[in-house]
Amino acid sequence: MLPLPEFTVHTPASVDEAVALLAKLGPGAMLLAGGTDLLPNMKQGLHAPAHVVSLQRLGALRGVRREGDALVIGAMTTLDAVAGSAEAKTHAAALAEAAAVVGGPQHRRMGTLGGNLCLDTRCRYYNQTAFWRGALGYCLKKDGDTCHVVEGGRKCVAAASNDTAAAAIALEATVVLTGPAGIRRLPAADFFVADGARNTARREGELLTALEVPVRAGRVSVYEKLRRRGAIDFPLLSVAVRLDREDGSARALDVVISALAAKPRRLAAAQKLGAADLATLPIDTLADAALRECNPLPNIEGDVVWRKQMVRVLVKRALGRATSLA
Amino acid sequence: MSGLIGKAGRRGDLVQRALGSTRFTDDLHLPRMLHGKTLRCPHPHARIARVDASKALAMPGVAAVITGKDLPERFGIIPWTPDEHPLALEIARFVGDGVAAVAAADERTAAKACEAIEVVYEVLPSAVELDTAITKPEIGLGAKRQDNVSKAVDLAFGDVDAELAASEVVLEGDFHFEGTAHVPIEPHCAIAQVDAAGLLTVWSTTQVPHYLHRELSRVLRLSPARIRVIQPPLGGAFGGKSEPFGHEFTAAKLAMITGRPVKFLMTREEEFYLHRGRHPMRLSFKVGARADGTLTGIDARTQIDGGAYSSFGLVTTYYSGQLLTLPTTAKSYRFSSTRYFTNKPPCGPKRGHGSVQPRFAFEVMLDRLAERLKLDPIELRRRNAVAADSKTINGMRVTSNGNLECLAKVEAASGWKERRGKLGFGRGLGVASSAYISGTNYPIYPNEMAQSAVQLKVDRSGVVTVFNGASELGQGTDMLLATIVADELGLPLDCVRVVSADTDLCPVDLGAYSSRGTFMNGNACLAAARQVKAKLIAAVAAKLEVPEDAVFVTRGALCVKGREGDAVPVDEAIKLAEARFGALGAVGSYKTPPKLGGEYRGGTIGASPAYSFSAHVAEVQVDVETGVVDVVNVWCAHDCGKALLPTQVIGQLDGSVYMGVAEAIFEEHLISPSGLHRGPNLLDYRIPTSLDVPAIHSMIVESMDPEGPLGAKEAGEGPLHSSIPAVANAIYDAVGIRLSRLPFSPGRVLEALQQRGRG
Amino acid sequence: MPEALVTLSLRVNGDDVRVAVRPSQTLLEVLRVGLELTGTKQGCDKGDCGACTVLLDGEPVLACLTLAVTCEGRVVQTVESLTREDPLVDAFDCHGAGQCGFCTPGMLMTAKGLLAKHGRPSRETIKQAISGNLCRCTGYGPIVEAIAAAGEGRRGKKDEEPLPAPLPSWEAPKP
């Protein structure tokens, strides 16, 4: 058994109550959604909150709704529900595809979209037991002062390993947070920050309540994930692509690559494409650019040379699929 | 015989296991039970300067703390190489080696108490990597502290140099295997209890209760008469539970100290520290042949990474060479294997002990030779096949031999002739074949007693109980013995109960290793059942006043030839026999024939009363962009002598192929140069899910072994071997690359493809 | 300071139970230790293997990653609620869909959840559904076949023996 550290559990019945609780309990409290990330991490001694605030009773945060020009997905919607939602599959295909390949079936049934977006970054020197990390001498992100991935590194570069993050960014989604100061909306691209020790812009006391995905005509999106096994594994690399078309020709393209470091990376080359380029969509050029722009780090288990090579392949496959759909 | 043997029936015992009635070790909860936890060393090699447990002992709920000094006696599965301590006595030899143990009211408290123990270590120079162990003998991990050698074996049969010199073709190849773990889903667990009369009972997830019994007695300095070992059914083992482990002794010691039952359940992380997984090996092979395909000589040099302790290493070192002379042979053979100690979790036997790695190397060499000689690889194997009823070049007696039939079966089923080399770039077929022992005639500690014994007790209600020392791991020995007895005596299966692996109740069996169960227990059980049968027949014959040879057993009754109306139900026959002979029971035992194996030092290692044979054809699809190898199909034909329980045999073949393919494609047990395990959990050590397995087509070949019980031989380990080289050879057929390092991970495949492109 | 105990009410295998738990206890620990329902197994205790799968409100979830206190008022089903007459269990036995049986309880609960949703799942659907349950013995093939058979209302292969009768009634012979 891996005993959990001791804590008190709170189960607020509304978002307001949850926010009030967080304010009262302070930084010693952590939110619990599906628990599929928080609990294994706590069992490995990575977090030891004195208070755990369970969001289980917040039924209002469950479900996929259409609100005007947006798809609003409650934070407590399970990944299974996101993956199975007809609306999501139609208007936010990359997100539905990403949700469908998280972990194994049980994780998707338990795990929530909110929990996935707020997933702790992962690193092979971090996601280990207390004994193991102790034997290593700990690291910057937790209890230590050195990084084992980047020698002499002063900043943690643990990998964003949440499958939905890249999709949310590519789809230009908005993260909705509720805190003591009210509601705050952040583009997904700004929600994730390049610090492996804390890779979201969520402030102390805030609750992620929903993800708003704009619904646009002529939009297609896809998600590609690299992993060794057909299930369970976190991404070794992931690519989300959004392609917007108008009158049969491409108007905008976004390629987001993740599981590299703490923040999913928007492919600059894709953003710079002019109208003429968009019309032809030079897949190989983009894939080569991705290879130049992305450098997987030896932060997660798996052959880093291979992961690097796969940047090109995955980007190519994602773009190929997106264009075939469009 | 009453028709139960050889029927593809139910699994039988699964329902109890599946629905929670079977009590696995961790399912047992004894009143007042304490929970144990082991404090483990964070350094690869360190002297333990001081241990201070006072803070831990002062914690509420902590009952006792012990260190190496409390159990100073050494142990080890091989009597010649006892080099382990339940807790490191003075020196800890790998990250994860046990240093102290706590018994406390619950697991949480025990874990906290472990953290409160203060240990001062003096870190010593270490040899984590095999190269260091070879080049820095001064580290002194060996028995005499002068080098790091655990065991060296050099054996030669025939004049290899002359044969190779006279060969038309000689090929050389280097191979590398970095080790794999067993990963049974059930972790190790042990519970110990001392009763008021001083009897120590240990329940443990062991596949060798008898050896555990002996070693407990030695380490605890307690007469074996005061110890009882019970092995509850296991949730898988694969060789990983086949020797005593530190926690079994610490549980016992803490129970003795506290007077309360103590349970140790390993975490998944600790599983990787107990390890005993397949040995990393580096193999260099030289194989020669004549133009007609006759193999002339095999020269094998192997360096073996043993990890921190001896474990079965002596045997492993022999097995790395001794088991390669079947089913395909050469005119001469030489091997030189050296096992080194390193500061890593100890290696031991995993399904196909010692012989899976060299089999990979050799079968790939054969594929290369076939190509060079422009021979079909199956044909090459046929031309050099060892015959039935013969002797191998290293002196092993071969009796039944279904090798050629196995090859023929996979050849036909896979469409080999029509499809090989014609599937287009990216898809390919590969073949390999192998042989394995059905038990060994080497009983680990030399003795003249039986290797397996079974005792039958016959009840008037028509129930027969089989008491036997064999270890049920999930492979189905309990069901096998029940079926043999039921079949002999004409009883329904549910009237035979099996009580196994309890040293107080059951006669000795040496354990579930080296694929000895079916052969040895089966024979012992058959011998006992036949004695009971003879008494039933005698009693019925007397009652019906017919000669004994006129009476025979059918299902449910004993009948008289030609007088089918006079059937006597078995339970009636039992009563008649009990009235005539007194209490009914029987013992049966099995011992290997006295002279098996070669007349040289080590010549008995690898000698078996019978050998099983396997052949595999694998079909792979290689994604040349990603390097991902998808093993699409594996055809596996296995000669198990006689499939007494076909459902179980097929299960063993399926499971072996699954495990072999996993080792070919996914699994690699990696330790960082610092000595720290690369990822002691099931996310980093990836075992295949349902989406990662090939379609497995298992086929049974029956050669009816003359000495096997009703003709049977092993099926549990043999069919793993050739699955790995079959995949390697299929990859070559698919994309023309020879991979020499396992596993064939996408990065390695891509690299090889790029080299091929350049080359 | 030891954690305060919380009284938890939930429905387990059709029974209403009340049990005192600590907030840091998982459902797995409460089932196995508190309620002595040891049919549910622990293979890793951190969500990697699926051995601890139970049905929570009808959905297969990992008991080792479920806090017991969050199960207040909910319905839990473990393998102890199944019988050998259950077509699924029977199909497992007929197909040899388990060897050591240690993954089997979790596998059965996953399969139960699947069959409740998809009457006759395809083999591909089955493989996906059980992909979070690791088995080290079988290679999965027989498990997939058994679930498919149960979905199709077949028990197994044609030459199967019938299900052994449940404990038969018995009348003692007159002396």
Ligand SMILES: Cc1cc2nc3c(=O)[nH]c(=O)nc-3n(C[C@H](O)[C@H](O)[C@H](O)COP(=O)(O)OP(=O)(O)OC[C@H]3O[C@@H](n4cnc5c(N)ncnc54)[C@H](O)[C@@H]3O)c2cc1C
């Ligand atoms: C074996 C295994 C494999 C996995 N594989 C994958 C994978 O392939 N891909 C992947 O992406 N994930 C994977 N996961 C991780 C996890 O299952 C998913 O990411 C899941 O979506 C997490 O959601 P949850 O609701 O369970 O989060 P929780 O564990 O409940 O929470 C995760 C974090 O988010 C915070 N949080 C949760 N909800 C909110 C909220 N509404 N507002 C603010 N903060 C919140 C929590 O405080 C916590 O820090 C895997 C997990 C396991 C155990």
Ligand code: SF4
């Ligand atoms: S990237 Fe460096 S600091 Fe961050 S978790 Fe890994 S080792 Fe620690």
Ligand code: FES
């Ligand atoms: S014990 Fe819960 S997933 Fe392994």
Ligand code: FES
């Ligand atoms: S039957 Fe043993 S793990 Fe599945």
